[in-house]
Amino acid sequence: MGMRPRIAIDAMGGDEGARIMVAGAALARHRHEGFQFLFVGDETRIREALKNHPNLNAASEILHADDIVSADAKPSQALRSSKKTSMGMAVNAVKIGEVSAAVSAGNTGALMAISKLALRTMPGIDRPALAALLPTMKDSDVVMLDLGANAECDSRNLVQFAVMGAAYSRIMHGFEKPLVKLLNIGTEDAKGTGTIQGAAQALYQADGLAMNFQGFTEADKISTGDVDVIVTDGFSGNIALKALEGTARFVTDLLRRSFLSSLRSKIGFLISRPATEMLRNHLDPNNHNGAVFLGLNGVVVKSHGSADEKGVANAVEVAARLVEDSILERISQDLAKIGPLEVAEAAAK
Incomplete structure (x- = not known):
């Protein structure tokens, strides 16, 4: 698409705030001349941090925010004060079209709640999912989702996650048809819950999807690199991620x-x-930094709270890639191909 990405950066999130977020943006811009930034947060601290990176000045604007979302803020609290916080204002910039993506290293639950309310889910998606790239024994990382956005999911959610994860994998790795599997407690057809079996049935039956769906995988295979996309609910996904x-x-x-x-x-x-x-x-983790909320009308990337500047630059690059390669359009095109979902769901029940 070649549009020059302009990215909102919540400069106050994460363990070190403005200094690291600005340094990470500078590193990303050093690698990609076209990047433009909107830094959101305490103007004084952002200006101070920008002094160390003269190459950023021409490409940056600052949007002052009075408040920050604390690391332990409840999502409901964060929602109430979102109009004044750096996180809320960064996501709002995506909503009103001032920027094409937002990056924050702040509180994940708060970022999810704010993004969901401001951007809403795409047509055809019931719930957004948190997706990330995890290291494997092979050359390419594995896309895994959901890593914690939804504790409980039904078959439809899992099918939608598969579509979104495959689109993400195609952009990040350039695969035509990523190999997709559902995380389960065994690889045999009869294993797992009715929800997982229903999702598998629907994916086997869906025609023309840009993925190669091959049933189930187990948690000890996450790091082998034999699968491109691993799909699961947010409860199991989060447990698997923390265990890894x-x-x-x-x-x-x-x-x-x-x-x-x-x-x-x-x-x-x-x-x-x-x-x-x-x-x-x-x-x-800095080499794999940048989890993405997929399924929203806009790109939001969550950077690790403890990420260094290399990690922040990585998260910024992930955001830019998704914008440049039109992740939302790709997901929409694939969703249009899952007509008979309801049929498979009924069959599974």
Whole structure:
């Protein structure tokens, strides 16, 4: 499409606020000349942060916001004050068409609630989902959704998530027909809940979708890289994601501890250092930063609260890619092809 993305950045979210958000935007612009930014938040702090990045000045505007959404704010609280907070104002800029996407490192629940209310779901989508790219043993990451936006889902939601996840995978990886599977407690047809079986049936029956649907996968296969898109409800997805993140930390800490225990293992550490560095780099969340709310009338990307500038730049680039490659149009086109969904649902029941 080649439209120059203008992105709203909630400069106050995340552990370090303005300094990191501005530095991340600067890094993204260094790689992509065309990016334009609207920084939303405390004007004084944003100006201060911009001093370190003269290359950003020409490409940036500032929208002052009096308040911020705190890390522990309840979604209902965040909604009430959204007209005055940096997060609410950044999402509103997407709604009124001032920018093509918003990036925030703030509170996920609040961002979801504000985005949902302001942007509403696309026609044909009942609920938005939180999708992210997770590292695998292969060269490309796996798209996984929903990672926590909806604790309870029905078959229709899962089918819609599959369509959205496939569109996201096509943009991020350039696959014509991404391989899609539903997360389940076994790969046999009879395994899992009626909801999962109903979704599988509908996806098997849907014709002409831009995906290759192949049934079920289990949680120990998330990181193998054999599947392009893994679809699940937000409850299981969030648990799986936290288990993966915890295991990654556990393994790296274990390695560090064992290498520090004796002189011999210190020598071993030096020899194996390229391998452990590769592991660390591969598992570094900053290289996979930027979860996306799919299914809304607008692009909103959630950056990790603890992301460094490299991570923020990554989240900004994800937002820009989705705008440039028209994610909303792609999802709409695919949704139009799922006519007989209701039929499959009835059959499953």
